[in-house]
Amino acid sequence: MTFDGFETLAIHAGQEADPGTGAVVVPIFQTSTYTQDGVGGLRGGYEYSRTGNPTRAALEECIAALESGTRGLAFASGMAAEDTLLRTIANPRDHVIIPGDAYGGTFRLFSKVLDRWGVKWEAVDQTDSEAVRAAMRPETVAIWTETPTNPLLNITDIEALAAIAHEGDALLVVDNTFASAYLQQPLTLGADVVVHSMTKYMGGHSDVVGGALVVADPELGDRVAFHQNTMGAVCGPFDAWLTLRGIKTLAVRMDRHCANAERIAAELSGHPAVGQVLYPGLPEHPGHDVAKRQMRAFGGMVSFRVRAGEDAALKVCDRTRVFTLAESLGGVESLIEHPGRMTHASTAGSPLEVPADLVRVSVGIESADDLVADLLQALDF
Structure with a gap:
């Protein structure tokens, strides 16, 4: 069989x-x-x-x-x-x-x-x-x-x-x-x-x-x-x-990663301190329809741009308590980083340079309520 x-x-x-x-x-x-x-x-x-x-x-x-x-x-x-x-x-x-x-x-x-x-x-x-x-x-x-x-x-x-x-x-x-x-x-x-x-x-x-x-x-x-x-x-x-x-646990983990990420993307959308939320699960995302066609769900990664600029984005990364400031992604624990200063520093000065006000989060499998509360308090400045 x-x-x-x-x-x-x-x-x-x-x-x-x-x-x-x-x-x-x-x-x-x-x-x-x-x-x-x-x-x-x-x-x-x-x-x-x-x-x-x-x-x-x-x-x-x-x-x-x-x-x-x-x-x-x-x-x-x-x-x-x-x-x-x-x-x-x-x-x-x-x-x-x-x-x-x-x-x-x-x-x-x-x-x-x-x-x-x-x-x-x-x-x-x-x-x-x-x-x-x-x-x-x-x-x-x-x-x-x-x-x-x-x-x-x-x-x-x-x-x-x-x-x-x-x-x-x-x-x-x-x-x-x-x-x-x-x-x-x-x-x-x-x-x-x-x-x-x-x-x-x-x-x-x-x-x-x-x-x-x-x-x-x-x-x-x-x-x-x-x-x-x-x-x-x-x-x-x-x-x-x-x-x-x-x-062995990839499927059950990904289900939780995706559910938590969708919740966070929805909570950040419209937040006064956030200029833009980048997540393919949002209907307004330009790739939403393609992602819906070729993916089972929309993933556990969310990026967002902080309206007040780079210094504010760095401050958000420093203020979280459940999200750990670290490179990499995809683990059971939630991580936060500033791509321009961290994972994508090698693109500085090139056409691939990422926005300085960008924050990337790898959404883990913790309590969604705790993750949302952590990001909201980090954005409260």
């Missing part, structure tokens, strides 16, 4: 009971190497843990199932996953289209590392499909998108971008970190590769750093796996085990 329910896959895919002991939970295979039964006589195909590890393999099978992909690959961080993928698909003089409001770490990778390697890139407003089409070149190898974007919560139409990419024999790569595999499955909408920072919602407890790629095409999966092994930025067995533990 096969099972298709997301919640069931999250708990069981790749996680059968250990054949030797019957352990219900996948063991942590904390080993660097494996005994061989004679030269080349590998037990289970394992020889060295950079190349393969049973705990990591369980995680990779699970994430592939959750994203409806043919192969999953787990890395030491989201940025390690991004770098490995780009080294696989792009050569010097190739061209990649990135979002006009890309994550700061992604922008830094393109502008400070891949640019020196000769990979050309262009930042485009990807909410405008025709602008993306106009940016395509014969040497374009990929459209790289985020939806929702970090930190402006813009929404891109995955099906539309997939069609544009494939018309130009390019790949569509979707950073699915903000949505998580529970809220959105880009491969089913035509994307070729999904990227995750598993540090965020997939792990879910702010206690592990990891990244993942899931591919639709097995041949591309083989190529990426070759680079994963060759470059070596793999997910360790304990990190893989922690991430598997987090994934």
Whole structure:
């Protein structure tokens, strides 16, 4: 019997009971190497843990199932996953289209590392499909998108971008970190590769750093796996085990994250100290209809602009007591940050620079009443 329910896959895919002991939970295979039964006589195909590890393999099978992909690959961080993928698909003089409001770490990778390697890139407003089409070149190898974007919560139409990419024999790569595999499955909408920072919602407890790629095409999966092994930025067995533990509760956590975020977005809308609330669940959000079509719910991230400017935005970040001032996102605890000074400082002075009055919150699973009260008192100045 096969099972298709997301919640069931999250708990069981790749996680059968250990054949030797019957352990219900996948063991942590904390080993660097494996005994061989004679030269080349590998037990289970394992020889060295950079190349393969049973705990990591369980995680990779699970994430592939959750994203409806043919192969999953787990890395030491989201940025390690991004770098490995780009080294696989792009050569010097190739061209990649990135979002006009890309994550700061992604922008830094393109502008400070891949640019020196000769990979050309262009930042485009990807909410405008025709602008993306106009940016395509014969040497374009990929459209790289985020939806929702970090930190402006813009929404891109995955099906539309997939069609544009494939018309130009390019790949569509979707950073699915903000949505998580529970809220959105880009491969089913035509994307070729999904990227995750598993540090965020997939792990879910702010206690592990990891990244993942899931591919639709097995041949591309083989190529990426070759680079994963060759470059070596793999997910360790304990990190893989922690991430598997987090994934088991992903569905129930995301339901609560989304419910709390919707409540906060509604409470902040119309607040006299708030100039704009950025949340795709609001009917007035320009990407609301697309998000409603391609997402199960609208996510746990909310950004807002403080009417009085940057100093007031910084003050809000300092005044919260339930929201913790910290980078990252997607954990059970609520976090608050100032993107311009923190996660997106690398975009300063570039066309991707974020507004100085912007505050981003990662809404946790605490009491919604407590979270709302905390933000309201922080805005009371």
